[in-house]
Structure formats: C-alpha cells, structure tokens
Amino acid sequence: MDLDKFLISVAxxxxxxxxxxxIVMSSRVRLARNIKDGAFPGWxxxxxxxxxxxxxxxxxEQLPEMKExxxxxxxxxxxLDKQILVERHLISREHAARSAGSGVxxxxxxxxxVMINEEDHLRMQSLRPGLQIRQAWQAIDKxxxxxxxxxSYAYSNQLGYxxxxxxxxxxxxxxSAMLHLPGLVLAExxxxxxxxxxxxxxxxxxxxxxxxxxxxNVFQVSNQMTLGEPETVIVERLEKVLAxxxxxxxxxxxxxxxxxxxxxxxxxxxxxxxxANAHVISSKETMNLLSLMRLGVELGMFPTLxxxxxxELFLLTxxxxxxKVYSGKLSAEERDLLRADMxxxxxxxxxxxxxxxSGPPSGGMDKAGKP
Numbered sequence: 001m002d003l004d005k006f007l008i009s010v011a012x013x014x015x016x017x018x019x020x021x022x023i024v025m026s027s028r029v030r031l032a033r034n035i036k037d038g039a040f041p042g043w044x045x046x047x048x049x050x051x052x053x054x055x056x057x058x059x060x061e062q063l064p065e066m067k068e069x070x071x072x073x074x075x076x077x078x079x080l081d082k083q084i085l086v087e088r089h090l091i092s093r094e095h096a097a098r099s100a101g102s103g104v105x106x107x108x109x110x111x112x113x114v115m116i117n118e119e120d121h122l123r124m125q126s127l128r129p130g131l132q133i134r135q136a137w138q139a140i141d142k143x144x145x146x147x148x149x150x151x152s153y154a155y156s157n158q159l160g161y162x163x164x165x166x167x168x169x170x171x172x173x174x175x176s177a178m179l180h181l182p183g184l185v186l187a188e189x190x191x192x193x194x195x196x197x198x199x200x201x202x203x204x205x206x207x208x209x210x211x212x213x214x215x216x217n218v219f220q221v222s223n224q225m226t227l228g229e230p231e232t233v234i235v236e237r238l239e240k241v242l243a244x245x246x247x248x249x250x251x252x253x254x255x256x257x258x259x260x261x262x263x264x265x266x267x268x269x270x271x272x273x274x275x276a277n278a279h280v281i282s283s284k285e286t287m288n289l290l291s292l293m294r295l296g297v298e299l300g301m302f303p304t305l306x307x308x309x310x311x312e313l314f315l316l317t318x319x320x321x322x323x324k325v326y327s328g329k330l331s332a333e334e335r336d337l338l339r340a341d342m343x344x345x346x347x348x349x350x351x352x353x354x355x356x357x358s359g360p361p362s363g364g365m366d367k368a369g370k371p
Contacts, residue, residue: 003081006070008110010321013088014312018130022298022307023246025178025218026089026129029136029235031144032163032172033122034154040164041102041117049101049117056121059150060105060114065143067107074102080329083320089127089178091115112143119164120172122147131242133175137235160227170227175238179245182217182295183252186267193248194219201225202241216287216314221245257299268296268353276347281340286317301353313346 018024034040038052053073061071074082074095082096091104095118102117115123124147126140154162160170168174184190194204205220206213221242223234256264271292274281294310296302315321317339323330326338 001070001072003070003072003077003084004324006106006108007084007088010315011312013110014315015308016129017308018128018132020246021130023180023249024131024242025180025311026127027132027136027177028089028125028127028175029133029140030123030125030174030176031140032120032161032168032174033124033144033147034120034162034164035122036152036154038121041119041121042164044101044117046101052121053101053103053116056116056151057103057105059147060116062150063143063146065107065112065139065146066105066114069105069107069112071105072103073100074104075099077104080320080323084324087315087318087320092118092123094118095123111139120168131177131246133177133235133239133242137173137175137231141231167224168226171229171231171234173226173231173234174222175235176220176222177238177242179219179221179242179249180217180291180294181219181245181249182291183249183256185217186264187252187256189248189252190219193245197221197241197245200237200241202238215284216291218287218291253295253299264295264299265301265353265355268292268299268301272296272347272350272353275343276350276352277344278340279344280336281343282336283317283319283339286339286343287314290314290317296353302350303354305350313343317342 018027035052035055038044038055039048041049041052044052057071060066061069077085079096082091085091085104086093086096088110090106090110090113092115095102095104095115098117102115104116105114106112111127113125113127124140124143126136126143128136128139156162161172163169163172181190181193184193197204201224203222203224205222206215206218221238223238225234271289275286275289275293290310290313293302294307297305297307297310316325319335322335322339322342325342330338
C-alpha cells in the first residue's frame with residue numbers, strides 16, 4: 001500500500017478541531033505490551049523479531065478499529081516515509097530507525113497507530129486533536145482489551161504488564177498532551193511551570209519527546225509513573241495539571257497583551273515579516289516564527305486567519321513533508337530555499353498583523369490560504 005495515498009492530507013489534518021486546541025494541539029495515550037513467548041526486541045535476534053512480527057501483525061489487522069488500515073514492515077518503508085510518520089507523531093524516532101522484524105499499523109483516521117517491535121513488542125497509541133485525554137484513553141483501552149483476547153500478554157500478578165524498560169512496568173501507560181505555550185515562554189514563566197510539573201511526577205519534553213527541544217514553543221507533558229496506580233488515576237492527574245497549565249498560558253497571554261502590547265506586536269510583526277519575505281530559512285527558525293504567528297492568530301491580530309492555516313504550514317515546512325511536496329531528496333540548503341519560496345507564496349494573501357487586537361478571529365481562509 002502506498003503510504004502517501006493512505007495518509008490524510010496535511011490540510012485536512014491541520015483542520016481537525018478539539019477542545020482547548022488554541023493551546024492543546026493534541027492528546028495521546030500510549031500503551032506498552034509484550035507477548036509471553038518472545039524476547040524483548042532489544043535482546044531478540046532478527047529471526048525472533050520476524051517471528052514475533054508475524055504473530056502480532058495479523059492480530060492487529062483483524063481488529064475492528066483497524067479495518068482498511070495501513071500495515072507494513074519497516075524495511076519496506078523508505079527513509080522519507082518513516083520521517084513523515086515521525087513528523088506526524090505517528091511513530092517514534094526510535095521506530096523510524098528500525099528495519100527487518102519491525103512493523104507499523106495505522107487506521108485510516110490516524111487516530112490509532114501500533115508500532116510492532118519498537119522497544120516493546122507492542123507500542124499502541126490513540127491520538128486525538130485538542131484536549132481529549134479521557135477519550136483517547138477509553139479508545140485505546142478498548143483496542144487493548146480486544147487485542148489481549150487474541151494474544152497472550154506477558155503479565156505478572158505482582159508487577160502488572162512486563163515491559164523492556166522498568167519505567168513502563170505496571171500499567172504500561174504513557175498519557176501525554178502536546179501544548180503550544182508561547183505566552184509562558186515570552187513572559188519567562190515557562191521554567192517555573194516545568195519545575196512545578198516535574199515535582200508532581202510528570203515529565204515535560206520537547207516536540208518529538210524525550211531528548212528533543214521545544215521547537216515552536218511546543219511542549220509535551222506526560223506521566224512518569226506507571227507502576228502502583230490505576231490508569232484512571234493517572235489520566236485524572238494529568239487532566240488536572242493540564243487545566244492548570246492552560247489557565248497559566250491564558251493568563252500569560254492576557255497579561256502580556258495588557259502590560260506589554262508593543263512587545264507582543266513587535267514579536268509577531270517581525271515573525272510575519274521574516275516568514276513573508278525570507279529567501280532562505282531553516283526548519284527550526286520557521287517553526288519558532290510560525291509559533292509567534294499562531295499566537296497572533298489567537299490574539300486576533302490576523303482577523304481573517306484560523307490557526308489551522310498556521311498548523312498546516314507547521315507540517316508542510318518540516319524536512320520530510322517539504323521533500324514530499326517537491327518530489328525528491330533535497331539537501332539542507334535546497335530545503336531552506338524551497339521552504340522560503342513556499343512561505344512567501346502561501347503568505348501573499350495574508351495581510352500584516354493589525355496593531356490592536358480586535359478579539360477572536362471571525363473570518364477564515366481556505367486551505368490555499370485565500371480569503
């Protein structure tokens with residue numbers, strides 16, 4: 001199956017809406033599972049990984065939730081296809097490095113994705129736009145129960161689900177949300193917030209998870225403890241913390257707009273100016289500037305724009321998606337040139353930000369960025 005034809009278009013993906021999506025870009029619940037009669041992927045030889053893949057993959061494909069799903073082995077996917085899946089947060093960077101003996105299954109709506117033989121035999125995840133932690137948990141819990149009736153999981157009455165890494169032992173659950181927090185960053189309040197969240201037993205990571213930086217002022221907040229607590233308690237704790245972070249971000253935006261309007265207008269105006277006029281621009285700079293432009297949309301400084309327009313550019317300008325648009329392998333220098341060309345073209349019909357906010361956006365632009 002052709003992955004490019006299977007995946008939802010970037011425009012349609014960006015236009016997905018969810019609760020509190022002005023701050024919470026997406027919600028995810030991931031479960032780690034292993035089967036009884038197989039060595040953990042990191043210890044298993046290639047024949048063993050292939051055997052486990054051949055046991056697990058058909059069981060996933062037979063699930064009702066995975067009807068007409070994309071299913072393939074990692075060695076059949078090109079490096080570009082793997083990177084596109086990473087940029088869409090459907091697979092991890094670690095799984096993108098896998099080859100023979102590993103696989104991936106994705107449902108047509110891209111709300112479920114199962115990685116086979118990543119760090120564990122099964123890394124299954126449920127994804128939802130906006131703040132939908134509980135809905136994502138309920139969905140993956142059902143899929144997990146259906147799959148458990150088809151496979152023999154490695155489980156201990158004392159320790160719970162057995163996993164390759166001790167930090168996932170027990171429930172094997174990782175609940176996370178991807179948050180856009182430019183207000184807290186500009187107000188220089190992000191570090192105290194991160195420290196407070198860490199004290200509550202939660203982790204704050206960058207755009208692509210552990211070991212990555214918060215490009216575009218996007219942070220991932222997730223639980224760290226998986227042993228000794230039921231899943232519902234973990235979900236409830238994260239929901240409460242996310243509600244507090246959302247409140248802090250909203251307050252930071254309001255305070256900046258009230259006390260430092262010229263500073264905010266300057267940041268957003270400069271971001272628009274560079275994006276609309278640059279002839280060479282890197283992926284990192286693009287994401288950071290688009291973050292400010294997204295903030296401007298939410299503050300009403302671009303009355304005819306919706307945040308989905310910026311979210312689409314977030315994805316289109318990343319390296320793999322950019323190469324897919326221009327149908328070929330590109331050097332970093334070529335990407336920086338073509339990225340700038342794309343941004344100038346897409347931002348042509350977008351008027352510069354207005355000096356005074358006029359409330360929340362009331363208009364909109366179509367997928368091509370035209371009024």
